[in-house]
Amino acid sequence: DQQVKQNSPSLSVQEGRISILNCDYTNSMFDYFLWYKKYPAEGPTFLISISSIKDKNEDGRFTVFLNKSAKHLSLHIVPSQPGDSAVYFCASTGTASKLTFGTGTRLQVTL
């Protein structure tokens, strides 16, 4: 039972355009959400997070939006750069420790 779902396994975006990665969750107890970025042959690295008391968090080119009623979050990257090409995982937690990850979306930013 996948409690965190990333329904798009891959996404291709042109350099300079906006990349939008989506994530849905089913567990209403989740109250903290994170995005991780993963390059090949490396471990995931933390990118940005949002608490359930907010609906938006911005950090430079990266913005995460949370829609609690729809149990949906999204990551916007503007403008997209070739170095953003990676696999992006969303993760959720309802406890202090345990993260539940989605299956990932592979983003390719083309020139």
Next chain:
Amino acid sequence: DAGVIQSPRHEVTEMGQEVTLRCKPISGHNSLFWYRQTMMRGLELLIYFNNNVPIDDSGMPEDRFSAKMPNASFSTLKIQPSEPRDSAVYFCASSLLQGARNEQFFGPGTRLTVL
């Protein structure tokens, strides 16, 4: 800081053999996590420790898998006997729990191939 260290980076073994994966968390972190990454299921949490004590091992697939954390700077994940379906990338991560924030720092992973 060197970050989370995992060894070996690659492991190729034959079915039935014992496999031991090793992890050194970031110094000062109080939680350690073992994950397995596969194409079908993404990143699955296998087990995590808090202050060296196993807290939740519900993700451990079966009795062939075991994990230990004898001290704050070392953990092992053992598979005995290994099977081809265990082939995956295994990640170790550590974090310092501070309220609701739960940023986990991942190691580079161990790519396990069981023939």
